Amino acid sequence: MxxxxxxxxxxxxxxxxxxxxxxxxxxxxxxxxxxxxxxxxxxxxxxxxxxxxxxxxxxxxxxxxxxxxxxxxxxxxxxxxxxxxxxxxxxxxxxxxxxxxxxxxxxxxxxxxxxxxxxxxxxxxxxxxxxxxxxxxxxxxxxxxxxxxxxxxxxxxxxxxxxxxxxxxxxxxxxxxxxxxxxxxxxxxxxxxxxxxxxxxxxxxxxxxxxxxxxxxxxxxxxxxxxxxxxxxxxxxxxxGGSDAMIVCHDADTEAAAKGAVSGRFFNCGQTCTAIKRVFVDSRIYDSFIHRVQELVGKLVVGDGLKTGTDMGPLHTIRQRENVHSLVQGTVDNNQGTILAGGYIPDTPPYQYGNFYLPTILTDVDPDAPVMKEEVFGPVLPVSVFDTLSDAIEHANATRYGLGASIWTHDMRTINQAIQDLDAGIVWVNQHLRIPPEVPFGGMKSxxxxxxxxxxxxxxxxxxxxxxxxx
Structure with a gap:
């Protein structure tokens, strides 16, 4: 040693x-x-x-x-x-x-x-x-x-x-x-x-x-x-690992949910097992939610983590970046989603020597797309729309993972249904990602x-x- x-x-x-x-x-x-x-x-x-x-x-x-x-x-x-x-x-x-x-x-x-x-x-x-x-x-x-x-x-x-x-x-x-x-x-x-x-x-x-x-x-x-x-x-x-789902209901605090989605997805350049990896938004607030998320992502400063003001650093390895970019391109090429922001590897100063990938938003994503099934370990936020809570929970559970999930709402019946039906070892309500050392941590399924x-x-x-x- x-x-x-x-x-x-x-x-x-x-x-x-x-x-x-x-x-x-x-x-x-x-x-x-x-x-x-x-x-x-x-x-x-x-x-x-x-x-x-x-x-x-x-x-x-x-x-x-x-x-x-x-x-x-x-x-x-x-x-x-x-x-x-x-x-x-x-x-x-x-x-x-x-x-x-x-x-x-x-x-x-x-x-x-x-x-x-x-x-x-x-x-x-x-x-x-x-x-x-x-x-x-x-x-x-x-x-x-x-x-x-x-x-x-x-x-x-x-x-x-x-x-x-x-x-x-x-x-x-x-x-x-x-x-x-x-x-x-x-x-x-x-x-x-x-x-x-x-x-x-x-x-x-x-x-x-x-x-x-x-x-x-x-x-x-x-x-x-x-x-x-x-x-x-x-x-x-x-x-x-996991492919944590975030479900945003029509009565949610849209501002808090948008901020939660951005911080919960792009923290550590998206390289966290309990990061938000898929977002399902009620059709009634979908447009306003996407608009606010786009504004917040546009303000993120990407760069060397040692420099003051940096919000998001590079991916850890080049291989990791290749995997992330491949999933993004596959989503677009197969008409399973649209790039709203990011989606490419920057090659201009100061990014040319690091493993950087720009914060990416994918909208109107097919719930069955690979980017919504697998664990995307990088700064990619795929967003899909839903009409009923049952549909959202069904899509959230339609993956081999079951680590964490969050429900954003103020309706207790909705909260109780999500707590009961989500296949996840951790269920957050109106928050995501934070885990105190006092509570058990682990997941279901794979x-x-x-x-x-x-x-x-x-x-x-x-x-x-x-x-x-x-x-």
Whole structure:
């Protein structure tokens, strides 16, 4: 494990700035042997960490949160350089990591066992104890926050972890780990192994001595991870993305809904699993809604995330940009929608060296178009019209994903119907995207298995041992 740029002859993974292609740093290309060593050391640390007082674990997590807040600006600059998002968003993400640490510090040790007495069986106890060494594989889109989601409940419950950050955005995660060590966390309680998913990720999924694996990423990769993990009966959490629908009813606050659509779609250049990816608007307010969205999108400033005033940065990789542009062009070529704004790759200064794609609005989109079915991980807002709420919900559910959805209305009957009928692990009302650490996070259908966040996450990393004592 190292948090420094690679030297010597060992293979490395280069990290580039998505805004201009410049080299930010590099990390070791880890091997299966590195994973073996990390797991062994994590088990050694587990023998001590699992027996530590929950109050002592809380102090370390609280201290880590404080140290991260004190270094927020430096961490945010690093995150923007390697990931591409505007500095404002990076500042919020770093603060989010600190808040997650503080939240789990506040509830460490709350999952106590149970006790009772039965005349026939005597004393009955249920003891909850940590699993052992857990693993996590995290993506590049929200690396700091997702790292917090995964390590918080693991460390709070006395488990240890081996974590693989994204190959293309690992540097902030390594820096955050450094703050945890500075706060007093034993280094072997959190082992970081950098490298590719094909090597390091697969080794973690296959490893027989890892008791639980949490993965965030694409559906196809998640299925492979689950297949490997199943061979050693690991507990798994899979967060596999989404194609969140936004339903705007005729009685909605049009201004609030338009602002919500723009912020919920173009935040992080559209590269967020719970971003608004499809919009269904009541025919009675469709024109006014589209007009206001177009005005707001026209004011977005696209550019280098480190520059003041930038609202949206570049896509993380060129490949990601190609995928997004292909879906947009396919929609137009097949007469399934019309480009109202954006829809092309800018090649003039200052965009020519980065992975930029202009904020795009597609109108009158066929609900069955691929852009309305798949997860579009980029700054594209497809909008479709509906006449009845039942039609809108049917279209919203007509995808393999089921992570999140939102309903924008003030009618309680409409709200209740949406809450009941939407196939989504998260349903927002008159808002979208924001998720506090206190509530469970996860989806239905192909959006994954299990839940992260909240006290619910603690139970995943504890197992029950039943004890019966004859009187």
């Amino acid at each position: 190292t948090t420094q740029p690679v030297t010597g002859e060992r293979e490395s993974c280069a990290v580039f700035n998505p805004a201009d292609g410049s080299l930010v740093g590099s990390v070791p290309a880890g091997t299966a042997d590195d994973v073996d060593d990390a797991v062994r050391r994590a088990w050694e640390s587990f023998q001590i960490w699992s027996r530590s007082d929950p109050l002592d674990r809380s102090k370390i997590l609280f201290t880590a949160g404080r140290l991260v807040r004190e270094d927020q600006k430096n961490l945010a600059h690093l995150l923007t350089r390697e990931q591409g998002k505007p500095l404002r968003e990076s500042m919020n993400e770093i603060a989010g990591f600190a808040r997650v640490m503080e939240y789990y510090a506040s509830i460490s040790g709350i999952m106590q066992g149970d006790y009772g007495v039965n005349a026939s069986y005597g004393h009955m106890m249920v003891k909850r104890q940590p699993l052992g060494v857990c693993a996590a594989i995290i993506p590049w889109n929200m690396p700091a926050l997702i790292m917090g989601w995964k390590i918080g409940p693991v460390l709070a419950t006395g488990n240890t972890m081996v974590l693989k950050p994204s190959t293309t955005a690992p540097l902030t995660c390594l820096a955050l780990a450094g703050h945890l060590y500075q706060a007093g966390l034993p280094e072997s309680a959190l082992r970081m192994v950098t490298g590719s998913g094909e090597v390091v990720g697969e080794a973690l999924a296959r490893h027989p001595d890892i008791r639980s694996l949490s993965f965030t990423g694409a559906v196809s990769t998640g299925i492979q991870v689950a297949e490997h993990a199943a061979k050693t009966l690991k507990k798994t959490i899979l967060e596999l 959006s994954g298995l299990g839940r992260e966040n909240g006290r619910y996450a603690l139970l995943h990393y504890l197992e029950e041992k039943t004890i019966l004592i004859h009187p």
